[in-house]
Amino acid sequence: MEKRTVLFVDDEEKVLTSLKRGLLDEPYETLFANSGKEALEILEQSRVHVIVTDMRMPEMGGLELLRAVKEEYPHIIRMVLSGYTQVSTLLTAINQGEIFRFITKPWKLEEDFKPAVREAVEYYDFRNQRNSLAEETEQHKTEHAEKVLEKSE
Numbered sequence: 001m002e003k004r005t006v007l008f009v010d011d012e013e014k015v016l017t018s019l020k021r022g023l024l025d026e027p028y029e030t031l032f033a034n035s036g037k038e039a040l041e042i043l044e045q046s047r048v049h050v051i052v053t054d055m056r057m058p059e060m061g062g063l064e065l066l067r068a069v070k071e072e073y074p075h076i077i078r079m080v081l082s083g084y085t086q087v088s089t090l091l092t093a094i095n096q097g098e099i100f101r102f103i104t105k106p107w108k109l110e111e112d113f114k115p116a117v118r119e120a121v122e123y124y125d126f127r128n129q130r131n132s133l134a135e136e137t138e139q140h141k142t143e144h145a146e147k148v149l150e151k152s153e
Helices: 014-020 036-045 062-074 087-097 109-152
Strands: 004-011 031-033 050-053 078-081 102-103
Touching: 004 036, 004 109, 014 031, 014 109, 031 036, 031 062, 036 050, 036 062, 050 109, 062 078, 078 109, 102 109
Parallel strands: 004 031, 004 050, 050 078, 078 102
Antiparallel strands: none
């Protein structure tokens, strides 16, 4: 199976640097962007399975980025990492972005962050497998229906 890729988006260089160091041993590839615009450029060039974004960033905020990702790349699992916890904004993000998980800053890398990202990757695999099975089932139904029609002619 191809190795999964997670894209982390945050305008704070310290956060990205800390993630780069802390996630070296994780079972997925990591990509990093310091803006929503850069994240969208990466998505055009790379196959990404999970995106983790900050909410408050200059130019394009996390909510706007998640809406764009949902529209263009609906298969990507979307997560938020933010110190900004205004409830109305959170609810909007969750309802409009179909967010898999919200992680608040400051986070504990081993206890909170790593398990949440691994769960998102596993959820991607689970959903992907489920969709493949559904397609196979449809294919079998179609083949069966065609055979039944041939016999009845």
